Amino acid sequence: MKRPLTALRLVAGTALLAATTGGAQAEDLPVLTVYAPDYFTSEWGPGPQIEKGFEARCGCDLQFVAGDVLSRLMLEGDKTKADIVIGLNTDQTARARKTGLFAPSHEDNSRLTLPIKWTDDTFIPFNWGETAFVYDKTKLKNPPKSFEELLDAPDDLKIAIQDPRSSVSGLALLLWVKAVYGDRAPEAWAKLKPKVLTVTPGWSESYGLFTDGEVDMVLSYTTSPAYHIIAEHDDTKAAAIFPEGHYFMAELVGQLKTSKHPELAQDFMDYVLSDDFQGMIATANWSYPAIIKEGFLPPEFASLPRPNKTIFYSEDEAEALRQPALDEWLAAFR
Incomplete structure (x- = not known):
């Protein structure tokens, strides 16, 4: 879910810091392209923290493309440049799945701690x-x-x-x-x-x-x-x-069959359910992480x-x- 707009006033300026992440050395790294909603990539969204965390382990340049994720994907079809799509939910996945563009997640759903049973083998939730x-x-x-x-x-x-x-x-x-x-x-x-x-x-x-x-x-x-x-x-x-x-509502992530970097895309799927990713969700996205462990939720929750x-x-x-x-x-x- 989303961080209230008042965060804009509290964290103004962090976008500049996030924009410089990676520096010039990113030019020679493989690029993982992630389509995400507008809020996700903003300075008050979880995108900057996720980008920093994944790039620290992937040896790649993670680049977000913000906008209406589903509409863009349906328009582009198999010519899409996306490796990963993040931010869909179950009210949209029937239309997304119908495109035939998504690969299996290869993730273990038994680790999830949702109030419902999750059986999808394509889209995995990262928060709810x-x-x-x-x-x-x-x-x-x-x-x-x-x-x-x-x-x-x-x-x-x-x-x-x-x-x-x-x-x-x-x-x-x-x-x-x-x-x-x-x-x-x-x-x-x-x-x-x-x-x-x-x-x-x-x-x-x-x-x-x-x-x-x-x-x-x-x-x-x-x-x-x-x-x-x-x-x-x-x-x-x-x-x-x-x-x-x-x-x-759960926000979901899926990887594209058309990805030019399928191994990196799978690494990102693995990262989504890692302790590093899940541990930041409560205060990066102000929602419940898909996997709740001790220390993942501030006591205020x-x-x-x-x-x-x-x-x-x-x-x-x-x-x-x-x-x-x-x-x-x-x-x-x-």
């Missing part, structure tokens, strides 16, 4: 979390205690959500609503719409509105408050936990409330529901 509406305890004294209470809240409650056509978290909200309300999803959207102040293209814009005080609640993740607690020493942000359950029910769709289920759920959302928000 659950969607949630985050609020400021000092400004919203009586937050909704259930999804139903959220829908029934006064219409002057201001919420920011993300567009499901351009945002994985926005798509997760569609599937979350569908899982909770089923055929009643259109009714749920009709009740939620008056409270939605804005629909942003991505998560960063929404979260920025929240941290700037423009909205009362924002669609984010149960782990988002960890950033505020650890980096800002601010415990006023919290995730509203609903008894209906919360939608599970223990204070984060977890839902009693985890909602998860397989990739086939998510793909089957995606367009009908999107049509219902568009009918409400057009």
